[in-house]
Amino acid sequence: MSALDHRNVVHVQESGHGPYGQFVSIGQHIMGADEPGAMGGRNTGPDPFEFVLAGIGACTAMTIRMYADRKKWPLDNVRVSVRHTRAGADKAGGKPHAVERRIVLDGALDDEQRAALMAIAARCPVGLALEAGMEITSIAG
8 A cells, every 4th residue: 555545544433422423533633423413413523425525625725725826826815615505416417416616715816817726626636536426345344
């Protein structure tokens, strides 16, 4: 396993905090996950979809920041809000899930720079992977 492969390993184990509480370990980081009370959980952490949305938002902001820094553009701050807007296909052939990213770019950027940063946001690797579809394999262990 390469160093990159190891970095991308996430371990999840039941926490004992309610029926759905989980400990999520990523390298040296430990977080909680749970379902909200309305779903029978205790809301001790983000729900699984919120973790996915956090990944999209963080990747989007980092992708924009890296590009702006490389170009030495005056981006003072980037903020990304992400929400799951649809579950279940609502039109023939439509994807069953939809995500909306709201991106705020602070700084003395001109219109061309802003447009380029918004375009680069669509190239965040996490978003691209989810749009392309991911093969998920379960292995007994």
